[in-house]
Amino acid sequence: MTADGVFNAWFSLMTTVSVLLLVSLGLAVVFGLRRVINLAHGEFIMFGAFATLTATRAGVGLWGAILIAVAVTAAFGLVVELTLIRHLYERPADTMLATWGLSLILVQLADLIYGSVTEGIPTPLSSFGVGDYSMSTYNLVLIGVAWTLAALTWLVMRRTRYGLLTRAAAQNPDMAAGLGVNTRRVATWTFAYGAGLAGAAGAVLAPVVGVIPTMGQLYVARSFMAVIVGGPAFLAGTVGASTALGTVENLVSRGYTPVIGQAMLLVAAIVILRFLPQGLTGGRRRGGLV
Amino acid sequence: MTDNARSQPTRFRSPSRFGLLSGRLKFVAVALCAVALLGAACSDGDDEPAATPPPAPAPVAAEPEPPPAPPAEPEAAPEPPPPAPAEPEPAPPAPAPAEPAAGEPIRVGSILDETGPLNIYGTPMVDATRLAIDHINASGGLLGRPLELVEVDSKSDQNEYISGAERLASMDLAVVQGGITSASREAIRPVFDDAEMLYFYNVLYEGGVCDINTFVTGTVPTQQVEPLLRWAVEHIGPRVYVLAADYNYGQISADWAEEYAPTVGAEILATDFFPLDVSEFGTTLSAIQDADPDVIFSFLVGGAHISFYSQFAASGLAEEMTIVSTTFGVGNEHIALEPAAQENLYVAYSYYQELDTPENAAFVAAWQDAYGSDYPYITDLAVDTWDGWHMWAEAVERAGTTDREAVIAELQRGATFVSPRGLVVMDGAAHHVTVPIRIAVTDGANGFEMIRTYEAVGPEFEQQQCDLVNNPDVNQQFTP
Numbered sequence: 032m033t034a035d036g037v038f039n040a041w042f043s044l045m046t047t048v049s050v051l052l053l054v055s056l057g058l059a060v061v062f063g064l065r066r067v068i069n070l071a072h073g074e075f076i077m078f079g080a081f082a083t084l085t086a087t088r089a090g091v092g093l094w095g096a097i098l099i100a101v102a103v104t105a106a107f108g109l110v111v112e113l114t115l116i117r118h119l120y121e122r123p124a125d126t127m128l129a130t131w132g133l134s135l136i137l138v139q140l141a142d143l144i145y146g147s148v149t150e151g152i153p154t155p156l157s158s159f160g161v162g163d164y165s166m167s168t169y170n171l172v173l174i175g176v177a178w179t180l181a182a183l184t185w186l187v188m189r190r191t192r193y194g195l196l197t198r199a200a201a202q203n204p205d206m207a208a209g210l211g212v213n214t215r216r217v218a219t220w221t222f223a224y225g226a227g228l229a230g231a232a233g234a235v236l237a238p239v240v241g242v243i244p245t246m247g248q249l250y251v252a253r254s255f256m257a258v259i260v261g262g263p264a265f266l267a268g269t270v271g272a273s274t275a276l277g278t279v280e281n282l283v284s285r286g287y288t289p290v291i292g293q294a295m296l297l298v299a300a301i302v303i304l305r306f307l308p309q310g311l312t313g314g315r316r317r318g319g320l321v
Numbered sequence: 322m323t324d325n326a327r328s329q330p331t332r333f334r335s336p337s338r339f340g341l342l343s344g345r346l347k348f349v350a351v352a353l354c355a356v357a358l359l360g361a362a363c364s365d366g367d368d369e370p371a372a373t374p375p376p377a378p379a380p381v382a383a384e385p386e387p388p389p390a391p392p393a394e395p396e397a398a399p400e401p402p403p404p405a406p407a408e409p410e411p412a413p414p415a416p417a418p419a420e421p422a423a424g425e426p427i428r429v430g431s432i433l434d435e436t437g438p439l440n441i442y443g444t445p446m447v448d449a450t451r452l453a454i455d456h457i458n459a460s461g462g463l464l465g466r467p468l469e470l471v472e473v474d475s476k477s478d479q480n481e482y483i484s485g486a487e488r489l490a491s492m493d494l495a496v497v498q499g500g501i502t503s504a505s506r507e508a509i510r511p512v513f514d515d516a517e518m519l520y521f522y523n524v525l526y527e528g529g530v531c532d533i534n535t536f537v538t539g540t541v542p543t544q545q546v547e548p549l550l551r552w553a554v555e556h557i558g559p560r561v562y563v564l565a566a567d568y569n570y571g572q573i574s575a576d577w578a579e580e581y582a583p584t585v586g587a588e589i590l591a592t593d594f595f596p597l598d599v600s601e602f603g604t605t606l607s608a609i610q611d612a613d614p615d616v617i618f619s620f621l622v623g624g625a626h627i628s629f630y631s632q633f634a635a636s637g638l639a640e641e642m643t644i645v646s647t648t649f650g651v652g653n654e655h656i657a658l659e660p661a662a663q664e665n666l667y668v669a670y671s672y673y674q675e676l677d678t679p680e681n682a683a684f685v686a687a688w689q690d691a692y693g694s695d696y697p698y699i700t701d702l703a704v705d706t707w708d709g710w711h712m713w714a715e716a717v718e719r720a721g722t723t724d725r726e727a728v729i730a731e732l733q734r735g736a737t738f739v740s741p742r743g744l745v746v747m748d749g750a751a752h753h754v755t756v757p758i759r760i761a762v763t764d765g766a767n768g769f770e771m772i773r774t775y776e777a778v779g780p781e782f783e784q785q786q787c788d789l790v791n792n793p794d795v796n797q798q799f800t801p
Contacts (some may be wrong), residue, residue, distance in 0.1 A: 039610070043603040050601055139436065147444040148653035148697060150767065151631075154662040158637025164610050167635035170603075239635055240600050241627030241657050245438040245477075249600050249625050284604040289595050290567050292604070 035162020040285065042161075046170045048277035049177035050236070054250040055257040055269050056180055057229030062258050063265025064201040064221050067116060068127045071134040072254060073247025075226050079104045079233025080242045081141055087152050093238065096152075100234035101227050108226020112219045120218070134247065141244035152238045169239060176235045180228060185266055187224075197221050256300045262310020271311045276300060426469035427462075427723055429454070430489040432499035432509065437477025438597075438624045441652040442501050445703035446523070447472070450498070452691055453710035463717050475505065482508050490516035495723035498523060498709050501702075502622070503570040507798075510535055514796065519725045523709040524702055525647065525670070527573035528753075528780070529799035531787035534725075536732060536752045538709045538745065539702070540671055542577040543781040544758050545647045549669040550578060550618065551585040552760050552773065553645045558615025561587045562642075564605065564629065566622035567594035573800050574620045574647065580801040590614050600625040602632045609638065619646035627654050634662040643667065656697045656767050666763045670701040671756040672742035673769045684741035698768070701742075708740045708754075712747060733790055744777070750788040753780035 058072045082103045086096035119126045157168045188194035199207040200214040208214050261268025279299040284292030307313050431450045434443035454470045473485035486509035489497050498521040500506040506522050513520040520535050528541030563578050565571030575592045582589050590612045593605055621629055645667040716731040717723050733749035743757040758778045761769040786799040
């Protein structure tokens with residue numbers, strides 16, 4: 032393989048991994064810190080995409096629209112937490128049902144408001160060439176945003192007071208509450224933060240995927256896979272799992288067919304969980320949740 | 322929940338954990354139902370059999386023969402409410418089956434994906450169905466009787482198709498039209514065969530279905546793939562890369578592309594299949610660049626695959642190669658993508674909303690009257706659906722009855738219909754239609770510009786393989 036071919040393959044690999052990381056981060060925060068199995072995660076992504084769409088239609092530029100979408104989705108997550116999720120902590124089956132119901136409602140609402148197909152967001156069309164290959168510049172944005180958000184989340188968890196409190200509340204809620212942490216409020220912010228991350232994923236993906244009400248369903252399963260394979264240290268785990276699963280899928284798709292690539296992603300997840308039932312980061316004694 | 326399911330857990334119940342669990346599970350089941358209902362309720366409300374407004378409401382008479390309960394039928398036990406399905410052949414005593422009184426509605430069925438990912442196809446087809454029924458009713462109904470439409474939303478779910486088709490088959494319906502993906506058609510077609518209930522499939526597809534009970538108003542590969550591939554080789558270049566959805570439509574259509582390649586002078590470089598939920602095409606775009614084709618032939622299907630077109634455009638490949646497709650547009654891809662992401666993309670359908678004929682002008686006006694002038698786009702599938710209902714209705718009028726065999730015989734005599742897309746002629750032996758086919762290119766404004774019309778293109782392959790007049794018992798799908 033020539034040098035330009037190698038670069039092209041690497042770039043495509045990075046894109047696959049980054050998209051997987053991007054769509055999983057929000058779920059990782061919510062599931063990793065709150066143990067909420069949020070089946071509406073895909074619809075938060077869809078929400079972010081439609082928020083971006085609405086903002087661009089109102090005349091806002093793409094970058095501004097993305098920021099607005101993140102804020103709006105986080106705010107929506109806040110509302111969902113206050114009205115729905117907070118009553119269901121420690122009740123995983125009920126949470127799953129409630130969030131699944133929420134996802135159905137959101138899909139249908141989007142359908143009623145926007146129709147089954149609506150005019151999409153302008154695709155940023157600039158591309159760059161390396162040797163014989165031409166690649167999308169916007170993929171650089173996808174890669175950049177995914178890893179920036181992962182780094183940002185690490186900083187928030189490790190370097191801010193909120194991060195300390197939310198980790199404490201997740202690891203030992205009674206002790207944290209006993210020491211004066213308002214665990215309810217921390218939980219609310221955590222859910223909103225996760226929703227914001229999902230909204231960011233939808234917003235950034237909106238220009239390169241079809242923005243339709245059912246788009247969330249495309250991401251929810253694989254993001255769960257990444258988070259579960261990641262294990263208890265949710266951030267390092269999700270980064271590791273996205274890299275591992277994305278690499279498998281990308282390389283196998285390239286070598287064989289996309290069908291087998293997708294199947295191998297599942298096989299890889301099963302094999303990893305067979306030998307590391309707690310996920311990639313299950314063996315860690317210290318260091319806790321991030 | 323059946324009695325069986327309820328009794329089993331008790332047998333194994335250990336007082337502590339299972340008791341608790343089954344209580345929890347019961348709640349889960351109940352809540353699931355509640356949520357599902359809520360979801361369904363949001364979908365416009367009418368997932369359950371809904372009637373379009375018949376002029377004179379004569380609802381009570383609709384369910385046929387509830388009285389003859391007494392006879393000691395042994396099977397009658399399990400489900401008391403719907404006794405009707407037990408006997409499809411008319412029970413002699415009741416006066417109902419033969420020719421009901423004038424004014425009593427004729428019940429007909431429709432099964433389409435109104436919700437879920439496939440509703441990018443389903444929505445215009447559902448709208449076309451309702452408009453066609455209203456239109457037939459507004460012009461006096463059929464045989465002096467109004468049509469009453471029973472709709473099932475299959476929710477883009479194969480299981481819903483099967484249960485929905487069985488529900489429809491158990492009713493006393495004159496015809497059922499619907500099914501979108503070829504996977505769904507092959508799931509429900511046998512159900513209507515078994516129930517001896519006339520079935521129309523109104524979607525372009527991979528061709529070859531030969532079944533006395535089934536009529537198709539959509540186009541087939543001889544009408545779409547062949548002309549488009551030939552056109553692409555003549556005007557763009559011979560090197561072709563095929564992308565297809567990974568189920569029977571995509572698989573068989575890709576075989577057709579291989580089949581036609583030598584006759585039109587195309588060289589198929591590679592064929593890639595994609596599950597319907599793939600939305601990231603990075604590795605494919607690299608593989609395409611490695612192969613360096615002139616033409617990309619797309620049999621991609623569904624909302625996720627829309628992403629291919631924007632990612633293709635974003636990679637800057639549109640400068641070097643051209644996409645042709647037999648599916649782009651019927652899912653309103655040309656609406657979802659901005660013009661710059663779909664430049665110079667060629668398709669072959671029999672209908673486009675832009676078609677400039679008096680029939681189409683009237684049709685579009687009626688459509689926009691019903692659904693608003695901001696309706697995204699009337700797709701080829703919507704018009705196929707419109708044609709399906711009208712061709713059936715005309716056959717019923719001519720036959721003077723809704724009786725299945727009489728209507729089939731009438732359709733086999735070669736029904737014709739002046740459709741918004743032009744003259745549609747039913748080939749009596751093949752149960753497929755001859756229609757005009759038009760090659761078009763995206764027009765840079767979320768629409769299509771027709772560049773070439775082939776009048777009266779027949780379903781040649783089906784005509785060669787399938788003769789249901791002389792061999793009515795053949796029931797299979799022919800493939801290349």
